[in-house]
Amino acid sequence: MKTNQQQPKSSPLSENAVREAVNALYRSDSRHIFATLIRLLGDFDLAEEALHEAFRIALEQWPRDGVPANPKAWLVSTGRFKAVDGIRRRARLDVLEDADALADPSSEDTEVWDDEGVEDDRLRLIFTCCHPALSPDAQVALTLREVCGLATEEIARAFLTPAATLAQRIVRTKAKIRDAGIPYQVPAYAELPDRLEPVLRVIYLVFNEGYSASSGPLLTRHDLSEEAIRLGKLLVELLPEPEAQGLLALMLLQESRRAARSSPNGELILLDDQDRGLWNREQIAEGTALVERALLSRRFGPYALQAAIAAVHANAIDAAATDWAQIAALYEMLMRTDSSPVIELNHAVAVAMRDGPAAGLDLVDDILGRGDLADYHLAHAARADLCRRLGRTAEARAAYEQALGLTRQEPERRFLERRLRELQG
Amino acid sequence: MKYLCLICAETVLEQMTEAAAEKHLEEYVEFTQAIKESGHYLGCNRLLPPSAAITLRVRNGKVTTTDGPFAETKEQLGGYYLIEARDLNEAIQVASRIPGAKHGCVEVRPVAEDEQTLKALGFADASR
Numbered sequence: 001m002k003t004n005q006q007q008p009k010s011s012p013l014s015e016n017a018v019r020e021a022v023n024a025l026y027r028s029d030s031r032h033i034f035a036t037l038i039r040l041l042g043d044f045d046l047a048e049e050a051l052h053e054a055f056r057i058a059l060e061q062w063p064r065d066g067v068p069a070n071p072k073a074w075l076v077s078t079g080r081f082k083a084v085d086g087i088r089r090r091a092r093l094d095v096l097e098d099a100d101a102l103a104d105p106s107s108e109d110t111e112v113w114d115d116e117g118v119e120d121d122r123l124r125l126i127f128t129c130c131h132p133a134l135s136p137d138a139q140v141a142l143t144l145r146e147v148c149g150l151a152t153e154e155i156a157r158a159f160l161t162p163a164a165t166l167a168q169r170i171v172r173t174k175a176k177i178r179d180a181g182i183p184y185q186v187p188a189y190a191e192l193p194d195r196l197e198p199v200l201r202v203i204y205l206v207f208n209e210g211y212s213a214s215s216g217p218l219l220t221r222h223d224l225s226e227e228a229i230r231l232g233k234l235l236v237e238l239l240p241e242p243e244a245q246g247l248l249a250l251m252l253l254q255e256s257r258r259a260a261r262s263s264p265n266g267e268l269i270l271l272d273d274q275d276r277g278l279w280n281r282e283q284i285a286e287g288t289a290l291v292e293r294a295l296l297s298r299r300f301g302p303y304a305l306q307a308a309i310a311a312v313h314a315n316a317i318d319a320a321a322t323d324w325a326q327i328a329a330l331y332e333m334l335m336r337t338d339s340s341p342v343i344e345l346n347h348a349v350a351v352a353m354r355d356g357p358a359a360g361l362d363l364v365d366d367i368l369g370r371g372d373l374a375d376y377h378l379a380h381a382a383r384a385d386l387c388r389r390l391g392r393t394a395e396a397r398a399a400y401e402q403a404l405g406l407t408r409q410e411p412e413r414r415f416l417e418r419r420l421r422e423l424q425g
Numbered sequence: 426m427k428y429l430c431l432i433c434a435e436t437v438l439e440q441m442t443e444a445a446a447e448k449h450l451e452e453y454v455e456f457t458q459a460i461k462e463s464g465h466y467l468g469c470n471r472l473l474p475p476s477a478a479i480t481l482r483v484r485n486g487k488v489t490t491t492d493g494p495f496a497e498t499k500e501q502l503g504g505y506y507l508i509e510a511r512d513l514n515e516a517i518q519v520a521s522r523i524p525g526a527k528h529g530c531v532e533v534r535p536v537a538e539d540e541q542t543l544k545a546l547g548f549a550d551a552s553r
Binding site: 133180181182185187 | 426428510511512513514515516535
């Protein structure tokens with residue numbers, strides 16, 4: 001390692017100013033530095049330790065010696081040096097080979113941080129955390145922990161899991177990465193479609209967990225959604241694939257309605273009844289531009305199509321102005337690429353808006369008749385709504401009650417109860 | 426690293442028509458040749474069907490045996506390849522070319538190569 005005296009540096013700063021600079025650097029770049037340290041050290045835990053050592057030493061030395069010209073490179077090489085030093089000391093009685101290999105003299109400090117390779121490090125980290133050999137739960141936990149840098153307790157709270165369970169999941173996942181030989185690597189282009197899929201799924205899962213908590217009194221857990229959007233932006237920046245753009249667009253467009261989708265006392269407000277003045281125009285513009293880019297590539301998939309549907313909603317001046325024909329057509333495309341009963345249900349609702357409730361009800365009854373969505377509260381809620389619009393009150397009431405029996409979410413329960421009362425009144 | 430690729434399928438060779446079995450084996454000739462050339466090959470075997478299996482346990486020094494495999498599943502272990510690969514991604518690339526993967530599935534398992542295991546199994550010199 002080069003000594004600090006030899007490095008060009010800015011004039012000495014007050015200790016407070018340095019502390020602030022270090023903190024800012026930690027917030028903006030620590031995960032990035034961590035990703036590079038994993039590549040250099042080949043181990044998550046060693047890299048984590050090295051990261052904290054490097055920042056600790058920076059806090060000690062920078063007030064005295066000034067902030068180095070390239071602080072990120074300084075932190076990486078300091079962290080690596082400390083880790084290798086530690087391995088050497090621990091291994092003194094053991095074999096020295098490993099430590100020598102790590103301290104390969106051919107990899108000088110300058111090479112440690114060349115911007116192109118370093119961008120890849122963050123992508124390597126994402127693909128490693130979302131490796132298909134890991135379970136979906138493990139992928140989510142590790143991504144939030146290692147890529148986003150969330151504390152184990154924060155993740156546990158967000159997913160309503162005991163912290164000890166989550167900590168153990170992370171430890172086991174890291175052990176599997178080591179034992180199974182999961183490499184720290186961005187997949188080859190030919191493997192990308194297959195490998196990108198779990199990455200997108202993890203990000204969308206985190207977003208949805210924040211957008212609509214799967215149970216409990218709160219409708220949204222904002223922080224997770226924000227984290228997911230941040231991840232989505234990072235992915236698009238590093239790997240501008242159409243489906244990554246589509247996913248980011250989808251999240252931005254859904255997020256744009258956050259302020260409008262529940263009342264101050266937590267009641268759910270449906271799209272039709274939302275105050276569109278509360279929609280976030282900036283997010284809508286950003287999301288719409290991304291969808292357009294993804295669709296132009298002609299290599300788009302289900303995320304871009306769902307984003308396109310969200311964009312049609314977002315760009316309608318009011319509910320009546322919604323272009324249902326276009327939405328129904330987009331759902332038909334979606335059913336061809338990625339058919340699922342839930343997508344069919346959404347298609348049925350769009351058809352009901354385009355051709356009337358009777359046409360929609362036929363489709364919903366087909367889906368329910370197959371037994372696919374028998375336990376899905378939104379299927380019964382949709383059926384109830386269509387029956388209500390057709391004046392089939394008794395059937396509507398029965399379906400609302402069925403939906404009510406299936407939902408676990410408080411705001412949704414209250415919404416369904418309100419609809420039931422309206423039918424009786 | 427070494428990986429054991431366990432090939433499982435609902436239909437084993439013995440249950441195939443003669444023509445299908447022949448074609449299946451031809452695919453294996455080609456695959457085995459290819460991974461020998463690429464340096465991934467360490468070993469392989471095809472297993473006779475589970476109907477030929479016997480499972481034994483020793484309890485209190487007494488051997489008890491039962492017929493059949495220890496786990497009755499629809500998918501049967503039909504054979505394996507032991508391969509050498511740089512990491513799991515390379516192992517996946519090799520395993521995905523195993524002909525049986527098209528009909529059944531392949532479980533890819535890393536081989537334990539910690540010192541204790543190597544010593545216990547008589548590979549103490551580490552470089553097997």
